[in-house]
Amino acid sequence: MSAKQWFNLHSWAGLVVGVLLFVICVSGTLATLSHEIEYLTGSKYRALSSSPMTNYPAIESSLNKHYPNAQVLYIHRHKQDYLATEVALKINDTFRFVYLDAASGEVLGEGEWARISRFLRNWHMNLSMGWTGKLIVTSLSILVLILLVSSFFVYRRWWQGFLKKPAPLLLHKRNGWADWHKLVGLWSTWFIAVMAVTGLWYLIEHGLQTAKVDHYVAEPTKVIALKQSASTSNMMPISLTAAYEAAQQAFPSLDIRYIGYGQKAAQPIEVRGYNNDILLRLRANRVYINASTGAVLGIQKGQDLPFVPRIKDTADPLHFGNFAGLGTKFIWAIFGSLMSGVSGVGIYMSWLRVKRKATVSSWLGVSGYIAIGLVIGSVVITSVSVSERSVPKQLYAPVLG
Incomplete structure (x- = not known):
C-alpha cells in the first residue's frame, strides 16, 4: 500500500465512528478510577483504616444487629484496602448495598444498586444495550488495531518523533494539532496496543459465549x-x-x-x-x-x-490496570486520558482538513450520525436502567438476626 492509501485507511478508521470511539475511551478512563471517584463523593465508600485484616465475625455481628431478617447475597472486599467492604443484601425481595469497615465491622452506610461505578461500567462495557451493545463496543478493537498499525506507515520515521518539539497549538491551525497528535500517540503506543489486544479478546470471548463454546475450566x-x-x-x-x-x-x-x-x-x-x-x-x-x-x-x-482460561482471567486486570494498587490505576487513567485526547484531536483534525470544502453534515456522513445517535441513546438508556437489580426469590443463605 502507498503512503496515501495508509493515510486514507487511518483517517477512515478514526472517523467512521470517531465520536463513539472517543466516548468509549473517556468512559473507560473514568471507569478505571470509578471506585476512587465514589471514595471522594461520600464517607460510606471509605474504609476507616487500610488494615489488610477482614474481621468476619465483627461484620456478621453488625449485619445481624442492623439488618435482621435480611439475607446476604455476597460480600466483596476490593483489592484496594482503603475502599469500604460491600455486602449485597436481600431485604424483603429488594436489593441493598451495605458498606462496612473490614477491620472493625462498623456499618458506614448503605445504598442502591445504582451508583457511579455501575453507571460507568455499564456504559463502557456495552452502552447498556446488552448483547448488541457489547458487540459494538468490542468490535471497536478492530478499528483501534487498524489505527495503531496504519499510524506507523502514515508517520514516516516515527522513531525519531519521541523527542521532537511540536508546533505551537493554534485553534484553527492543523499542523500544531497534527504534531501533538503524533507525539502523544507515540508515547501512548504501548497502552493503545494493550487496549486493542484486550478489546479483541473481549470480541472473541463474546463470540464464544454467543456460540455457547466452553472456554473455561470445568467446575470440580x-x-x-x-x-x-x-x-x-x-x-x-x-x-x-x-x-x-x-x-x-x-x-x-x-x-x-x-x-x-x-x-x-x-x-x-x-x-x-x-x-x-x-x-x-x-x-x-x-x-x-x-x-x-x-x-x-x-x-x-x-x-x-490452562492457556485460554488464563487469558480470560488476565484480560480485565490488563484492560483496567487493577493489578498493582492505586499506582497502576493512575497510570492507566493517565494514558487513557491521552488515548482519549488522541482520538478527539484526530476527529478535529479531520474537520480542519475538509471544512472549507464540506458541510458538517457531509463530513460526518451516515456513520457519524449513527455514532452520535448511539452515544446519546446509550447515555439515556444507562441513566434509566442503571438502577435495575432484581434479587432471586429463593436464596440459600442465613437469615440475619
Whole structure:
C-alpha cells in the first residue's frame, strides 16, 4: 500500500465512528478510577483504616444487629484496602448495598444498586444495550488495531518523533494539532496496543459465549454432582464466618475477598480471592463449599489454569490496570486520558482538513450520525436502567438476626 492509501485507511478508521470511539475511551478512563471517584463523593465508600485484616465475625455481628431478617447475597472486599467492604443484601425481595469497615465491622452506610461505578461500567462495557451493545463496543478493537498499525506507515520515521518539539497549538491551525497528535500517540503506543489486544479478546470471548463454546475450566466433580443431585436440606446454611474459616483452612495462602451464596442447597458457596498471582482477576482462585455442611467440594488455583482460561482471567486486570494498587490505576487513567485526547484531536483534525470544502453534515456522513445517535441513546438508556437489580426469590443463605 502507498503512503496515501495508509493515510486514507487511518483517517477512515478514526472517523467512521470517531465520536463513539472517543466516548468509549473517556468512559473507560473514568471507569478505571470509578471506585476512587465514589471514595471522594461520600464517607460510606471509605474504609476507616487500610488494615489488610477482614474481621468476619465483627461484620456478621453488625449485619445481624442492623439488618435482621435480611439475607446476604455476597460480600466483596476490593483489592484496594482503603475502599469500604460491600455486602449485597436481600431485604424483603429488594436489593441493598451495605458498606462496612473490614477491620472493625462498623456499618458506614448503605445504598442502591445504582451508583457511579455501575453507571460507568455499564456504559463502557456495552452502552447498556446488552448483547448488541457489547458487540459494538468490542468490535471497536478492530478499528483501534487498524489505527495503531496504519499510524506507523502514515508517520514516516516515527522513531525519531519521541523527542521532537511540536508546533505551537493554534485553534484553527492543523499542523500544531497534527504534531501533538503524533507525539502523544507515540508515547501512548504501548497502552493503545494493550487496549486493542484486550478489546479483541473481549470480541472473541463474546463470540464464544454467543456460540455457547466452553472456554473455561470445568467446575470440580463434587460441585457438578451436588448441582445434578438437586438436593434440598433442612439444615441452616452456614454463616459467612464459617465459610471463610473453611476456605482459609483448605487454601491457606488465599487472600479471601469475596464470598457468595447460591439460590438453593444444591449450589455451593463460592469463596474467591488473590494468591500472589501475576495479572489475574479475583475469580481465578476459588474454593467451593457445601452451603449446608461446610465441606470443601473443590479448589481452583489461578496458577493451574490452562492457556485460554488464563487469558480470560488476565484480560480485565490488563484492560483496567487493577493489578498493582492505586499506582497502576493512575497510570492507566493517565494514558487513557491521552488515548482519549488522541482520538478527539484526530476527529478535529479531520474537520480542519475538509471544512472549507464540506458541510458538517457531509463530513460526518451516515456513520457519524449513527455514532452520535448511539452515544446519546446509550447515555439515556444507562441513566434509566442503571438502577435495575432484581434479587432471586429463593436464596440459600442465613437469615440475619
